[in-house]
Amino acid sequence: MKKRMSQIEFFIESPHQVQTDQFNKLIGTAQHTEWGRKYEYSSIYTHATFAERVPISAYEDLFPYIDRLMKGEQNLLWPSEIKWFAKSSGTTNARSKFIPVSSEALEDCHFKGGKDLMSIFVNNNPDTKVFMGKGLSIGGSYQPGSGKQDYYCGDVSAVVMKNLPIWAQFIRTPSLDIALMDKWEEKIERMARATMEENVTSILGVPTWTIVLIQRILEITGKTTILDVWPNLEVFAHGAVAFTPYRELFTKTLIPSSSMQYMEIYNASEGFFGIQDEKGIGDMLLMLDYGVFYEFVPMEELDKEFPKALTLDQVELNKNYALIISTNAGLWRYKIGDTIKFTSLSPYRIRITGRTKHFINAFGEEVVIENAETAITKACEATGAIIRNFTAAPIYMEAAGKGGHEWAVEFITPPANLRHFKEILDRTLREINSDYDAKRYKDLALQMPVVHALPEGTFHNWLKKHNKLGGQHKVPRLSNSRDLLEDILSSISLENHL
Template sequence: MKKRIHQIDLFRKYPHEVQEELFQNLIHTAKATEWGRKYGYADINSIQEFQERVPISAYEQLYPYIERTLKGERNLLWPSKVEWFAKSSGTTNARSKFIPVTPESLEDCHYKGGKDLLSIYVNLYPESKLFKGKGLSIGGSHRPSEFNPNISCGDVSAVIMQNLPIWAEAMRTPPLKVALMDKWEEKIEKMVEVTVPENVTSLSGVPTWTYVLLKRILEVTGKNNILEVWPNLELFAHGAVAFGPYRQLFRELIPSDKMNYLEIYSASEGFFGIQDQRDTEDEMLLMLDYGVYYEFIPAGQFNEEQPKALTLDQVELGKNYALVISTNAGLWRYKLGDTVRFTSLSPYRIKISGRTKHFINAFGEEVIVENAEVAVTQACKETGAIIYNFTAAPVYMESGKRGGHEWLIEFEKEPDSLERFTQVLDNTLREINSDYDAKREKDIALQAPIVHAVPHGTFIGWLRKKGKLGGQHKVPRLSNTREYLEEIMALV
């Protein structure tokens, strides 16, 4: 682990050289693939030539190659044999995406990320006793592809677990036969049964689903908090959604100043960031030697067909960028859909600021997910509230009425006043977003937000109805249409 920290320090110190070398390796490896021949990878000598020749692609542009790979064809996007696909529907797509997981991406990206998480953690907390117990992770499930029985598809967590080396499998709980169950409610009950007797020292997963499991453990055991079940618990490695709104929720479940939290940035497409400092909420080191070459689309160009993407040496602090990746899984100049903001350029650290398709801009207010999460966290802090989940959408202008935003919030602990919660939410948005503030000035374009407290189980009910319980599925925080909000409201 100390050796790996030295390697991480090297890419902190020489980020551009590491990315340049990685880029050359990707291009060289893929030059004889069908994609590589199409775009002349054999004689690409610079990143500039790469950007001029190879278009930026959404999933839809790569899908014809992915579909053929699913059916068993080889050497299309990447030369290695592909036997696993991460099935991802994100938060909104009804149609699943199938992301190739090559041996290289599994070993040099996903597994490397997991090992680096442990290396960074024990480097930050050398007094850790993490390895005296087991790590609990909530996985998804996988099954043979409908295209080819020799190829398996599933949540990326399931793909990773199924391929773990024996030493890693021995360090985790629950066993595979439980972790990979596909019926969520049955899985939760079985996980409670088999994990409670274990000495669990770490948790990893999506905060929303981890909370569901921990709450069920307390119901079954009759304990007051999780430390009465697992007294040696010391780490929760979390990702997929910002942790700010959930921090107080987990403090109540795990009431200890010795409990540590680390943010990670992983997705079906790869593992991208790890929090490498103590007490820096949501800020992560961009991992530069995982077989992923990064480019960044500036805000304002997100929806252009062929925007001008910047390289790492061209980014600026505090600005929003959409991530574009080229990877050792054969994703070439692929628009990931996430937006990030740089908090440091030496070394390169990022915060996830949202999704390119998740925002509210019905009236020019340009509210992004990060704005919403900061405002909700502040409103909870000032009113004593604790939330489980939320979503928001516009209220459109009609018959001379002003527009606005409508919020659905499922509270674990109600605010002392919903009216005051709404006021703090609104005021915080005005403080951190000048466009929103301008539209709210004297209610010129936007009226005050409308906030509904929805019953417990509302969001899980919506996910259940859409067949998205467990795994990495999550509720869209913001939408520029009312589709999701009205679907959820219909269940109330």
């Protein structure tokens, strides 16, 4: 771990050199693949040539190659054999995506990210006893591919768990036969009963599903907090959804301990990209030596036919960028779908601000996920509410009326006054988003939002209905259409809304 911390310090001190090295290694390794020959990688020596010659790709652009990989062809996007695919349902598209996972991506990105997470934690906490117990990881499931081809696909967490070295299996819980179950409700039950007997010292998972597991353990054991079950619990590493709306539930109710630590990570089907390296509410260090070359497209460029992508040395603070990656699994100039902003340039630290397709901009208000999560967190703090999940969509203008936003919120602890909750939500959005504020001015284009308090279990039932139960699936926070919201609202009887 000390050796690795020295390497992390090196890429912090020499970020541009490290990214150039990653770029050259990726281009050199892939030059004899079908993709590399098509774009003449053998004569690419600079990012300028790369950007001029290789187009920015969406999943649909790479799918013909991925489809052939799944049918057994090799050396298409990356030279090493591809037998594993991380399945991602996406959140705006019901069609599954299958992201190739090479042995290099596993070793040099996903595994390295997990090891670095612990290295950074131990470096910040030299007196830790985290290795005296086990790490609880909440993952997904995997399945063999269809047909005669020898490949496997599943949630990236399951792909990683299945390929972990033997030594790593001894320090984690639950056992793989439980961790990789595909029936999510049965899996939570078995996980609860298996892990409540262990000395769990760390947790890795998505906040929403971690809450479900902890609450089930407390129901079974009759304990008040999870520290009564796992007294040596030290750290929760979380990702996939923003932690801020759930922070109070964890810190005040589930794990009421001032010494408990929370670390945000940025891991996705496509790779492991960031780790919170400072204690407290911090942003994530961009990990620069994981076999990933990063580019960043300013949001105003995103819809252009030939958007200009910036390299790390060209980015600015507090500006939203669409993240573009080239990886050691053969994703080339791939538009991952996330938006980030830099909160520090020395070292390079980032914050996830949303999804390129997850926003509300029906009236020019440009509300992104970061805005929504900040506003709902403020509303919860002001009213004593705790949420389980939420989504929002526009109310389109009628012939004689104005538009607005409609929020569907499932509370664990409802606000004492839903109207006050709504007022704080609206006020905070106006404070942090000038475009929203301009449209709300004297109800010019947007009226006060509508907020529905949903019955308990609404989002769980919606995920189950769409066969999306599991750690990698999540409810889209924002949508520029009403399809999702109306699908959710149509299945329930609304009794509490404003």
